[in-house]
Amino acid sequence: MxxxxxxxxxxxxxxxxxxxxxxxxxxxxxxxxxxxxxxxxxxxxxxxxxxxxxxxxxxxxxxxxxxxxxxxxxxxxxxxxxxxxxxxxxxxxxTQQLTEQPAFESPGAVKDYLQLILGNRAHEVFAVLFLNAQNRLIAMEELFRGTLTQTSVYPREVVLRALHHHAAAVVLAHNHPSGSVQPSRADEALTQTLKTALALVDVRVLDHVIVGRGKALSMAEEGIV
Missing domain, CATH: 1.10.150 (DNA polymerase; domain 1)
Known part of the structure; x- marks a missing residue:
């Protein structure tokens, strides 16, 4: 038909x-x-x-x-x-929307973008959005992959990639294949660890977004970052 x-x-x-x-x-x-x-x-x-x-x-x-x-x-x-x-x-x-305007003039666009990239993954992925001084997107990289339950993230590698891109700020992101977007204690601890590491090279962590199927949670909006 x-x-x-x-x-x-x-x-x-x-x-x-x-x-x-x-x-x-x-x-x-x-x-x-x-x-x-x-x-x-x-x-x-x-x-x-x-x-x-x-x-x-x-x-x-x-x-x-x-x-x-x-x-x-x-x-x-x-x-x-x-x-x-x-x-x-x-x-x-x-992608163009995030490269041509400051990312946080439209937080919804950041969530949409990350849902598009990570929302349907069957395994856990940790990604970083590298931003310039105007908070425009320079690049997005998937840095680490894990099992369905955990991912090993190395702060040194995140710092090196931020320096490579001459980033002024980053947005951290990872998905929960289970569908829940509530941050765990491990998510909160990882965020603080990366904030401390990146602060040593004068790179700000603006947010950590957790992505599930059809939804996303901003830890900054929740007051966690």
């Missing part, structure tokens, strides 16, 4: 043009990109399957071409290429 087979008032394209993109659900927006479904499966059902498989829009944005290839209906290179191009544009848009 294609989108043309739907009643006019249920077609995502007509709905978008009449009411704006914000009026469409995630499924409808994705269906617009896919355009066609499969025999016995509408394009809307295919879009829903994609979102369910990869954990919503945030998970889909972190999906690679090989993962998409395994979804029946996305075996053709043309459709996969179009979808990957749109996903990459979304990633680059968020």
């Amino acid at each position: 294609t989108l043309k087979d739907l009643p006019p008032d249920a077609r995502p394209r007509e709905k978008l043009l009449a009411r704006g993109a914000s009026a469409l659900s995630d499924v409808e927006l994705l269906a617009l990109l896919l355009r066609t479904g499969l025999a016995g499966k509408s394009v809307l059902h295919l879009a829903q399957e994609l979102l369910d498989t990869f954990g919503g829009v945030a998970g889909l944005l972190h999906t690679g071409a090989d993962d998409l290839k395994r979804i029946k209906g996305l075996g053709g290179p043309a459709k996969r290429a179009e979808l990957m191009a749109v996903l990459e544009l979304a990633r680059r848009a968020l």
Whole structure:
């Protein structure tokens, strides 16, 4: 079934043009990109399957071409290429937003960016956003990976990477694959350790963001940093 087979008032394209993109659900927006479904499966059902498989829009944005290839209906290179191009544009848009304006003029953008990068990981990842004196993003690096329950983070390596980027400040980040974004005592202790280490080279720790699926917590907003 294609989108043309739907009643006019249920077609995502007509709905978008009449009411704006914000009026469409995630499924409808994705269906617009896919355009066609499969025999016995509408394009809307295919879009829903994609979102369910990869954990919503945030998970889909972190999906690679090989993962998409395994979804029946996305075996053709043309459709996969179009979808990957749109996903990459979304990633680059968020990155550009953080490089062109001070990160903390829009704290929500920082959380969105980190959810995009870390929110769908099956293992724990510790990352650092390196910022210049105007709090604009210089680079984001994933420095350490761990098991599902713990990550070993070496302060010396974080300091060296901050010096390499000539960073004036950093935002620390890691994900909780369990989904909970509540900081543990170990998270709080690590934050203080890194603050002390980075202060020795005059680099400020502005925040430590914990990311789960579809949500993120700022330790600075919680008064912990």
